[in-house]
Amino acid sequence: MTFAEKMKAQAIRAKKHLVLAEGTELRTIQAARKIVDEKLAEKVILVGNAEAVAKAAASVSTSLEGITVIDPVTSDDRKAFAQEYYELRKHKGMSEEEAFEGIVDPLRWGAMMVRLGKADAMVAGAENTTGNVLLAAFNIIKTKPGIKFASSCFVMATDKTEYGANGSFIFADCATIPNPTAEQLAEIAEASALSCRTFLNAEPKVAMLSYSTKGSAKGELVDKVITATRLLKEKLPTLAVDGELQLDAAIVGSVAKSKAPGSEVAGSANTLIFPDLQAGNIGYKLVQRLAGADAYGPILQGFAKPISDLSRGCSVEDIVVTSAITLAQAAAN
Numbered sequence: 246m247t248f249a250e251k252m253k254a255q256a257i258r259a260k261k262h263l264v265l266a267e268g269t270e271l272r273t274i275q276a277a278r279k280i281v282d283e284k285l286a287e288k289v290i291l292v293g294n295a296e297a298v299a300k301a302a303a304s305v306s307t308s309l310e311g312i313t314v315i316d317p318v319t320s321d322d323r324k325a326f327a328q329e330y331y332e333l334r335k336h337k338g339m340s341e342e343e344a345f346e347g348i349v350d351p352l353r354w355g356a357m358m359v360r361l362g363k364a365d366a367m368v369a370g371a372e373n374t375t376g377n378v379l380l381a382a383f384n385i386i387k388t389k390p391g392i393k394f395a396s397s398c399f400v401m402a403t404d405k406t407e408y409g410a411n412g413s414f415i416f417a418d419c420a421t422i423p424n425p426t427a428e429q430l431a432e433i434a435e436a437s438a439l440s441c442r443t444f445l446n447a448e449p450k451v452a453m454l455s456y457s458t459k460g461s462a463k464g465e466l467v468d469k470v471i472t473a474t475r476l477l478k479e480k481l482p483t484l485a486v487d488g489e490l491q492l493d494a495a496i497v498g499s500v501a502k503s504k505a506p507g508s509e510v511a512g513s514a515n516t517l518i519f520p521d522l523q524a525g526n527i528g529y530k531l532v533q534r535l536a537g538a539d540a541y542g543p544i545l546q547g548f549a550k551p552i553s554d555l556s557r558g559c560s561v562e563d564i565v566v567t568s569a570i571t572l573a574q575a576a577a578n
Contacts, residue, residue, distance in 0.1 A: 248402045248413065248541055252444070252569040253285055259576035260287040261365035263568055266355030268293030268314060269301045270371045276564035281311045285569050290315055290364060292351040317349035326357045333385060352377060356385035359550045365575040368568050370555030378554040379421075382545070392547045396433040397421040398440045399529045399542035408496050410447035410515040415440050416532075417518055419525035420543035430473035431480070434518045436546040438484055441516045443577040444544075444570070451477075452495035452514035453488025454524070458504045461491075470520055485509050492517070544570060551575045 246254075263280065267273045268291030277289050290313045291298055298314045317323060323345070330353065331344035339347075348354060352373060358364040370378045379395070388395050398417035406412040417437040422429055434451050441449035455470040456462060467489055474488035487510035494504040494511050501512030519525035533540040545552055551574035553567050 248400055248444070248539065249566045249569070251446075252566065252573050253283065255576060256285040256569040256572035257283075259572055261572045261575045262286060262288040262290065262363075263572060264290040264292060264355045264358050264364035264367045265564075265568070266292045266351040266367060266369040267372050268351065269297045271301055271305050272559065272561045272564060273371050274298070274302050274307050274309075275305055275561045276568065277312050278307050278309075279561065279565050280568055283565070285565070286572055288313060288364075290358070292317065292355050294318070315354075317351065317354040322363070323348065326354065326361070329357060329361065330385070350381075352381035353385060356381040356552065359552065360385050360387075366551040366553075366568075366571040368553045368555065368564065368571055370553075371557060371559055371564065374557075375420075375554050378552070379545075382548055382552045386552055387549050388547050389549050392432055392436065394422065394425075394429045394432050395545060395547035396425075396429075396436055397543035397545050398437050399540050400440075400444050400544065401529060401532055402539040402541070403532065403536055405536070410441070410445040413445050413515070415445065415449075415516040416525060416529045417516075417546075418522060419519070419529045420522070421545075423522040425521065427469050427472035427476060430469065430518065430520070431476040432547065434473065434477050434486060434516070435481060435484075437516050437518060438481075438486075439577070440544065440546050443574060445515060447515055449485065449516045450510045450514045451484065451486040451516040451518060452490045452510055453477075453486065453518050453520075454492055454495060455489035455520055456491065457489050458491045458494045459489070461504070466520060473518075487511060487514075488518075490514070541566070541570065544574075550578065 263286040327345040327348045330348045355367045396418040397420040401414045403412045438449035453474045457467045470489040493500040495514040498512035505511035532538045551571045553571040
């Protein structure tokens with residue numbers, strides 16, 4: 246069973262409610278149809294004007310049967326959603342009138358549905374930028390208690406079953422935080438450990454990656470990884486985490502024996518934390534292209550409730566699989 250099939254199976258079992266904020270976007274409408282037909286969610290909600298959604302659906306010969314369409318402008322929830330939005334943003338100078346007008350933005354509306362339990366997960370980004378999706382998430386859904394910084398991960402599924410979790414890994418952060426501080430790096434690792442449990446169904450073994458292993462090199466970049474490892478161990482003393490580790494020491498048993506003897510992580514890591522965005526982005530693309538790995542993501546992590554961002558070049562099936570992943574996160578939460 247592929248990773249995508251596993252996520253779909255988890256979504257079916259979870260029976261959660263999904264909101265797709267870009268309700269008039271053609272691929273999103275087609276994906277909503279597939280999600281309903283495959284029973285990946287108990288309820289699928291498209292946000293948008295009912296006439297506009299119906300017209301868009303007709304243009305791609307897609308039935309809206311079994312799909313809920315909500316127009317924020319006319320919804321009975323508008324006043325309550327606006328009040329909650331005002332309470333969240335009044336410290337930034339927002340007025341009640343501005344909140345009432347602003348909450349009808351589809352991304353904000355979808356995020357508020359998730360915040361208030363009207364939906365369990367949200368997916369968007371087929372026509373909105375990552376920045377806009379993240380802004381709605383940060384302003385409305387917020388991060389989990391004890392987490393200051395949201396991040397992202399990729400699930401990398403390879404055929405090299407001797408490595409990681411039967412060939413699969415969590416790679417982070419490859420898409421969100423360009424140059425994380427030690428504190429941010431520790432939080433990326435913490436969130437990634439949960440992603441490992443959720444998506445790989447494996448106990449996380451977290452490797453804090455560097456160009457140095459256990460003092461083989463010195464410098465500010467190495468020090469940051471060492472500090473991040475210490476911070477995470479102090480916060481989560483039972484988590485299997487080690488660093489600083491070079492990539493080969495992290496995943497290859499024979500190398501680990503010589504470079505990091507006695508480590509509970511070295512040689513068997515399944516969750517790889519890159520020191521910055523450049524390394525993470527380059528790393529996942531190398532593995533994807535040269536090793537033929539399947540790359541799923543970026544998957545947002547660290548938010549209080551699940552929200553996912555799509556590439557604007559996504560396919561219908563990309564939206565379906567991303568929705569399944571996000572619904573699996575909702576089940577884990």
